[in-house]
Amino acid sequence: MSAYKEIAWNGIWKQNTILAQVLGLCPLLAVSSNLVNAVSLGLATIVVMMLSNFAISALRALIPYEIRIPVFILIIAALVTVIDLAFNAFLHDMYLVLGIFIPLIVTNCIVLARVEAFAAKNGLRAATLDGLVMGIGFVWVIALLGAVRELIGQGTLFSGIEMIFPTLSGFQILPVEYPGFLIAMLPPGAFFVLGLLIAGRNWLDARANERMREQRTHHQVEHATSAPA
């Protein structure tokens, strides 16, 4: 596997920020009560992670090891502030919907974690790619979590999309009479669904490992039988 492919695989599956590293739960649980909010926060997080990884990779030679954490935090906070202001000024309609999520990104420790673990030790291209794929790994999990919670909680998908694209509207998936299931919308529901997702990932990984081991023993057996007596 090439280095870039490995970075991508790590971000999306193997070291997935939520499923494997279980980082950044605060915004994850707070915002994943429906699909639209979840994807919105996820996309904003991708932008911040790419920019912060890029900036810190570019400045890494200038940052003394001893004070790297405060400098990282300073850079991330400054970038988020700039994005927040720019969003408010130039994309105001979207800011009204997504604006509340941008400051939340600062509370996501995954940004700092990737900067420290990856961007500070790698080149520009690899660091930016890492920010992108780690962000994508965050988006697909938070989107899945949001979709499951919204579907179980209120029987809809994409509700609230009209606030981002006024011409679209959400879908009623379950019958309108569906009374809703409140706990899915509340924080405990987020923990339940997240727990199931992590369990699902572990199950898939365990199954893949099992297969690999079987294949290996199979090979060995073949090897042993084909060997001259």
Next chain:
Amino acid sequence: MSEPIEVTHRESSVLRISVRTAAIMLAFTLVFTAMMAGTYKATEPLVAASALAEKLRLIGEVLPPGGYDNDLMADSIILPRQIILGLDDETRIWRARKGGMPVALVFEAAALDGYSGRISLIQAVDADGRLLALRVTAHKETPGLGDYIDPKKDKNKTRPWITQFSNLGFDTVPRKKWRVKKDGGRFDQMTGATISARAVTNASGRALAWAVEHRDKLFALPANSRFEESKP
């Protein structure tokens, strides 16, 4: 990133390293603070314009633009912190007039007893003491449960919950009946999500009573002056 600095026991070099590290930290702080300040300055006029447009949009939701002919932004007075309205900060009251005659007062209020804290409201009260319309401008009520107080989230699109207050005054709904049905009042609430409805209903009742009590004075004050409650 540079490697960890080897600790030497020579005091002068420790001092030098400390000063150097502090200087670098200072430089980073200055550069990034300058970056934030620059962005703030550059975006300030745009942000202020958007905030004003947003305010006008909110006012437009409770007061149809055709109903008055004065410049609302110019004809406003300053409202110092009003505990009774649930307001922590200074706000403004916009006064709509037509041909110089009072039409309506538009002002903000808040319910502090929502299911998840503060629910911010804006309302228009006409010169006869009727609540023309009421809207929720910010809230943190449970999605899919208590958030029907915001017509954008209300599943009843033809007649959202919040519109039942429109055009009512204490002449049609007595002050004592300005409550949700569960509390023996006139207004509907959704089963299982009474707290949000009760908070909004009670706050709107307080706001209307306050506006009715002070309306003559509120209309009479010169523009941009401060409203002071007269001491009895």
